Amino acid sequence: MPDSTGEAGREAEAPRMVTIPQMPALLEAAGLKKIGAARLRQLAAEDADFPEPIFSNGRTRVFDWNAVERYLRKRVLAQGERTDLQKQREEPPSDGETTDQGPNASPGSR
Template sequence: MSGKEDTEDRSALVSIPQIPDRLEAAGVRRVGAARIRQLASTPDFPEPAHEQGRIRVWRWGPVLDYFRGRTVRQGERTDLKAQRAVGETEGA
């Protein structure tokens, strides 16, 4: 099966180590497995289709949609924005 056909099977189950290669094959900017692990712990990342122990797998379709719709802010420190906003409201 070619990479393109492989990425088009939206119902396929994928684990975090498989996602970077699938993103690249689908024409989406590659994201490393470590960053995907971070994103998977956020509330807007798709829910796993199945979990058993430390193993989590997701349906490829929702994961691909998530990365296609994701706004990339490379180098932007979003954690500092939150601190500034708290400081501004306390000083007001």
């Protein structure tokens, strides 16, 4: 007699293959915040933690939905945070001056 729990476990682990245009509707169905296809493409290109595609041929990329859903559930949102300034905050000025001179500061006013 086959072990039904083992079979069910294997079926649950089978990847559900989806493309980026299919993901926004799946996000909504999973109860997650809807993210547009353009933003998902940006995350796939720029975020090293975004799951790698299972298959890629030309511009077509197929992802494992289970991995993408896990990634999006764990992702921490920082709306409005300026990530372009993170490097400036991490690296203190070498000459002891502050980097926050304001938008109207001129080079001669130091």
